[in-house]
Amino acid sequence: MQREQATREPVIVLEGYSYLECPRWHDGRLWVSDFYTERVVATDGRGTTDVVAEVPGQPSGLGFLPDGRALIVSMRDHRILRRDDSGALTEHADLSGAVSGVLNDMVVDERGRAYVGNFGFDLMGGAPIRYTTLTRVDPDGTVTTVAEDLGFPNGMVILPGGVLVVAETFAGRLSAFDIGEDGALGDRRVWAQFGDTPQSDDVGEVVQQLAVAPDGICADAEGAIWVADALHARVIRVREGGEVVDEIPTGTGVFACMLGGDDGRTLFLCAAPSFAEHERRPVREAQLLAVRVDVPHAGLP
Structure with missing residues (x-):
């Protein structure tokens, strides 16, 4: 298929943040984590915002239980927090014994x-790359390792039909798993490969070799996935097998994306000049951008 020509220009929805990640459209608002102000904010997409949680352990992945309560990743203390209707936070699960690094992104299925x-x-301390695991947290807080040997698992989506797709940033690919009735993951396969997977464990070398560095992702109603390419200032729309059918340049780094809005056709983008903590923490240069697309949201989140 010939690549579609993207002529859309992203517009600024919010600005003045440290580093935005993990956007989620929920009940008419976009929720998004701001790493270094340690806040989760929600916006109607028209400039109105509320701080919905303060997370001293640094918020990241977001999701929602079937009853509407929010789950929030607390990165540095390896916990998942649960937010009730009053805004109070309690511990949902402690993953300290199951993970080898700070927590990252998260997706919550329809069973919670x-x-x-x-x-x-x-990563921020300059250590060699080490592949790692994916963890499942059940609604009762039980913690289970469900996949191993992942090259920096990052954004995730659950496609209709029960397929989990995870972005492996430093492997330059999207990998898929079938979700079993019990929540176990099986039949691992490559959903999309972007060039060769780098073989080095040096972050600088890997960054130079990656054709695409898939970070945050979201799915649409045609079964395609929008991918934030963390190294090349763009989002790309990809079909299973790896065909890139659309590309939207952003002019700045983009690290996560989410389809939302009243009709599911607004693509929200978490943008910043870079991802390095020492560059992002002291300044407020991050923006939430938005651009209109043709195919609406599907799947989870």
Whole structure:
């Protein structure tokens, strides 16, 4: 298929944040984590915002239980927090004994089971790359390792039909798993491969080799996935097998994306000049962008 020509220009929805990640459209608002102000904010997409949670352990992945309560990843203390209707936070699960790095992104299925990634190594401290695990947290807080040997598991989606797709940033691919009735993951396969997977464990070398660095992802009603390419200032729309059928340049780094809005056709983008903590923490240069697309949201989140 010939690649579609993207002529859309992203517009600024919010600005003045540290580093936005893990956007989720829920009940008419976009929820998003701001790493270094340690807040989760919600916006109607028209500039109105509320701080819905303060997470001293640094918020990341977001999701919602079947009853509407929010789950929030607390990265640095390896916990999942649960937010009740009053806004109070309580511990939902402690993953300290199951993970080798700070927690990362998360997707929550329709039964309330959360699938959570972790860094696997000290990215910001310059450590060598180490592949890592994916963890499932059941509604009762039970913690189970469900996949191993993942190259920096990052954004995740659950496609209609029960297929979990996870972005492996430093492996340059999207990997898929079938979700079993009990929540176990099986039949691992490559959903999309972007060039060769780098073989180095040096972050700098890997960054130079990646054709695409898939970060946050979301799915649409045609079964395609929008991918935030963390290294090349763009989002791309990909079909299973790896065909890139659309691309929207952003002019700045983009690290997560989410389809939302009243009709599911607004693509929200978490943008910043870079991802390095020492560059993002002291400044407020992050933005939430939005661009209109043709195919609406589907799947989870």
